[in-house]
Amino acid sequence: MDTPASAKGSVTHEWSPPLPEADGFEHTMVETPGLRTHVASIGEGDPVVMLHCFPGHWWQWRDIAPAIAAQGFRVICPDLRGSGWTEAADPRFGPDSQRDDVIAVLDALGIPRAHFVCHDMGAISGMQISYLQPERVRTIVQLAVPPGFMEFTPKVMPAFEHMPKLLMHRPGTSLRYLFSPRYMTHPMSEQVIEANLRPHQRPEVEQAVRALYRGLVIPVSFRLMAGVYRRMRLRPPTLVVFGREDGPFAEPTARHICRNHAAHADRFELAFVDGAAHFITDDAPEDVIRLVLDWFAREGGAT
Template sequence: MQSRPMPQVAGVEHRYVVANGIRFHVAEAGAGEPLLLLHGFPQHWYAWRHLVPLLAAQHRLIMPDLRGFGWSDAPHRGYGTNARVDDLLALMDACGLDRVTLVAHEWAAWAGFMACLREPGRFRHHLALNIVHPWPDHRATIRHAWRMWYTALWEYPLVGGAVLRHWPGFTRYILRRGVTGVWQTPALEEFVESVRSRARAHAGQALHWQYVLRDIPRLATRRFRHQRLQVPTTLLFGEDDFAFAAQSLDVGGSHGVDVRVVPGGHYLPEERPDLVAATVSELFGTMESHREEIVG
C-alpha cells in the first residue's frame, strides 16, 4: 500500500477489501444501481473525480484501484488479462456485487471485454472508453500500429520500470498528449507520481508486457472471431485519440459492440466527463425502460 497522501473528492468514502489474495483500495460514492468504474493507465480511482458529482445522485459508484495501482497492493505478478479478469470478478464478490454496469477506460476496458465474454451474467452493460475491441479491422490496425510507439519505453522488462521511475517527464508528456484540452496540473502530477515507486513502476511495465506477450498474438490470430458479446456493449472512442485509430473499430456491430466516435482524445473521463455521464444515463434509461416493458 502506498504511503503517499490520498487526494480527496467531496462525497467519496474509502475502504479496503481483500479479493483474489490482494488488498484492494475501493473509493465509493452515491447510492442506487451499482456502477463499477475501472481506471486506465497510469491512473487510479481519482481518474473518475469529474464523474462523481454528475452520477452519484443516481448511482452507487464503486471505483477501485486495480492491482498494482493507487492504494491497492502491488505484487510482482498477476498483470496479464486473465489474472486481471480474475481480480475483477473476485472484487465484485468481495463488494457484494452480483451484477453491475461496468464503465472502464483503456486497459481496464480490455479486461472488461474479456470479463463480459467469460461471465456475461455478471454484467448489465459495458461502457468501454478509448480502447480497441477484440474484433478490430486487421489491415487498419497494421497501418496504424505506429501510434503505439511510446509503449516500447514502458513495456520491456527492466527498461519500462526504470523509465516510469526515473523519467517522469515522459509519463507527463504522454498524459498531456492524451487530451485535446489542458490538464489540471495537480491531477496530472498526481498520476505521474503514482507510478514512480519501484512496485508500481513494475506493475505498469508488466501490464504492457503481458499485453504484448499474450493479447497481441490472440488478436493477430483472430482468436475471438467466433465469439459474440452477450452483454450490451458501447464503446466511446475519441476522434483525436493518439494511441488508437477509429478506423480499426469498423466492424458494423457484428459482434455486439456499438462503436461511437466522439469529440475528444485518449482520456475522455478527463476532458469529456459530461459526455461519459450522459452516455451512462442514456444506457441506464434504456435498461430501465426495457425492464418496465417486461414487467408490464
C-alpha cells in the first residue's frame, strides 16, 4: 500500500522560477526535513525514477522521460541536492546524502518501489539504494558508470581526471569544459549547454560544487576502489550501459572489470551503444529508450 504523502513530507504544486523548456512535465516541490526538492514528472503508471548527471538536472531526461511515459509509466525526475532548483537548508554533503534525499522524496510521494534509470552522479545514489535498500528497486539501468562490484584497473583512471579541478572549484568559474568533445560524440549546441548550466547562476548551486565532490563523490569513489561494494550482494536486476566511444570504459575494459558479475549480482548485464560516449543520454537517446524499455519488460516482474 502506498504511504500517504502527508506521513513523510508534503508536495507543493505551485511553481514560478523559469525552467528550460520541455513539454508535458509537471513541476512540484517536495518538502522533506531540511530539503525542498524540485521534481519534474510525466505520465501515469508504474513509477520510474530518473537520477541526473553532474552538472545537470531534471532536464537531462527531456527526450527520454516522455518516451518512457508514453509506454505506461510515471516518470519522476528529481533535482538532486546541490543541483537544479532543489533547495537545501544544510549545504554540507556526506557520502549518503543524495541517497537519503531520494528515499525521502519517494516516501513523500508514496512510492514504495520503483524502476531506476541513473547517469553519472545519479548512479551513485541509484547504486547505493540498490545495495542497501534493494526492496525499493524494481530494476535499475545505470548509464556510463560501472557497477559497485567493479574490479579496479588503472585503465579506468582517466574517468576520474576531472575530479581535482572540481574539488578546487571556485564559484563563478565556468564548467563548460565538462561538455567538451572528450565526453560526447555529438557536440551540444550552445542552447543545450546553457540549459544544463542555468542553475549555476544560483549561488547555492555554485557553492555546492566543492562540497558535493569532497563530501560525496570522492568518498564513494574510494569505497569503490577499496572494494566495499564487492563484499555486498547486488540484488535488483541491473543493466549497465556504456557508449562505445567512452574511452575509460571501452568495451574490453568494461567487460574485464565486470567479468565476475555472477559472484556479486543476482541478475546483471552489460550493453554498449554505438556512436556514444559519456553523455550517452544526449548522444544516443533513442538507444537509451530502447534498452530501458527492454530491461523493464524482461526483468520488471510483478509490481
